[in-house]
Amino acid sequence: MSGFKRDRQGNAKKHEGFSKPVPKQIERNALTPMFENLRDELDAHHDRRDRIGKASRDITALSKKIIFSLQRVRKIDEDMPEDIQKEVDTRLAEIARLLASIAPDVQGINRLRYARSLVCLEELVEALTFHYYLKTQTLVTQDRLTVMIEDLARQGYVAEDEVMANAQADEGSTSEKQPSDQDKKIPTIGLTDDDYLYGLFDLTGEMMRFATTTSALSGKMASSDAAGNGRDIVHDMHELGTFFEMLPLQAGNRSTWEKKLEVTRQSVQKVEKLGYDLMVRGSERPKGWVPDLSSVDQPASPE
Numbered sequence: 454m455s456g457f458k459r460d461r462q463g464n465a466k467k468h469e470g471f472s473k474p475v476p477k478q479i480e481r482n483a484l485t486p487m488f489e490n491l492r493d494e495l496d497a498h499h500d501r502r503d504r505i506g507k508a509s510r511d512i513t514a515l516s517k518k519i520i521f522s523l524q525r526v527r528k529i530d531e532d533m534p535e536d537i538q539k540e541v542d543t544r545l546a547e548i549a550r551l552l553a554s555i556a557p558d559v560q561g562i563n564r565l566r567y568a569r570s571l572v573c574l575e576e577l578v579e580a581l582t583f584h585y586y587l588k589t590q591t592l593v594t595q596d597r598l599t600v601m602i603e604d605l606a607r608q609g610y611v612a613e614d615e616v617m618a619n620a621q622a623d624e625g626s627t628s629e630k631q632p633s634d635q636d637k638k639i640p641t642i643g644l645t646d647d648d649y650l651y652g653l654f655d656l657t658g659e660m661m662r663f664a665t666t667t668s669a670l671s672g673k674m675a676s677s678d679a680a681g682n683g684r685d686i687v688h689d690m691h692e693l694g695t696f697f698e699m700l701p702l703q704a705g706n707r708s709t710w711e712k713k714l715e716v717t718r719q720s721v722q723k724v725e726k727l728g729y730d731l732m733v734r735g736s737e738r739p740k741g742w743v744p745d746l747s748s749v750d751q752p753a754s755p756e
Contacts (some may be wrong), residue, residue: 501558503516505570508551512573515544515551516580517693520659523583527667529686530590530677540586548577553609556640561602564643577602578652583659590677590689595649603641610639647706654713657693660686661720664727674728687728694721 479485522540526533533541581601585593593601599701664686665676677683697717702710 454747501563502567502570504708505555505558505567506750508555509570509573512548512551512578515548516573516576519544519580520583523587524659524663524666526663527675529587529675530683531588533584533588546608549605549609551609552642556606556610556642559642560640564645568645570649571642571648573652574602574648575655576641577717578644578648579655579659582652582656586656586660586689587663590684592653592693595644595646599644600647602644606641608658650700651709651713653693654697654717657690657717657720660690661724662691664690664724668727668731672731674731685728687724690721690724694718 519541522537525537535679559571578598581598582593664675674685674687676685694717
């Protein structure tokens with residue numbers, strides 16, 4: 454009775470002709486279908502962006518874990534240690550599944566529409582190029598890296614199909630055979646120039662960390678020759694830094710480009726300083742000594 458009004462004696466008042474209000478009918482006109490389509494498109498857009506954002510965060514986290522594993526490598530231009538390669542392969546398989554899950558959402562114009570949500574590709578480029586550099590001491594090209602990422606998406610798509618096929622087989626399903634890869638086009642994710650270049654910018658920071666760690670443990674700069682006579686990481690950093698200095702400034706992303714270029718310059722200078730210290734005062738450094746790279750303007754002194 455809480456929904457009724459009461460008199461002074463506490464009795465519920467009687468309402469003559471009281472009835473539940475009839476919901477107001479929405480008036481439709483010639484424009485109603487258009488607005489309903491816009492509503493559905495916005496709902497689909499928000500759902501798509503949420504899926505891409507969640508997958509992007511997971512891919513970024515997995516790419517960082519790959520980089521952390523690669524930082525345990527101690528030599529370049531050699532086969533990857535078995536345990537580290539196994540960790541890399543496991544995380545790449547998970548990344549492939551995530552890429553395949555969002556590939557249909559970023560086809561055509563949607564690839565640029567959701568470019569900001571796909572920041573994970575910069576981190577993935579950094580991980581793949583770092584892995585390629587440690588194995589070959591060369592820089593993977595954008596075209597080859599694009600193929601590598603597209604192959605990852607295809608592998609994830611095929612793996613997902615196999616899981617579904619196995620599940621149907623376990624349930625005793627007698628559905629028709631799924632079309633093969635040749636019969637259907639598997640969606641992939643392309644790589645833009647910004648994804649590639651920004652990933653390379655970040656690669657210089659990982660190369661600087663790798664050079665610092667390996668030089669502290671071995672007392673010499675990492676190079677393709679065990680005796681230290683081959684091309685070392687200082688020369689590689691010089692070439693990569695020069696490559697970025699020669700590129701024209703990107704007008705559309707001026708602020709981001711300048712920040713990343715400045716960080717790359719600092720990374721190159723730190724590796725240069727590290728190489729000079731090892732060459733000029735290498736005999737004075739105890740094994741395991743780590744230089745102070747907090748500032749490239751002040752000389753470091755042994756602790």
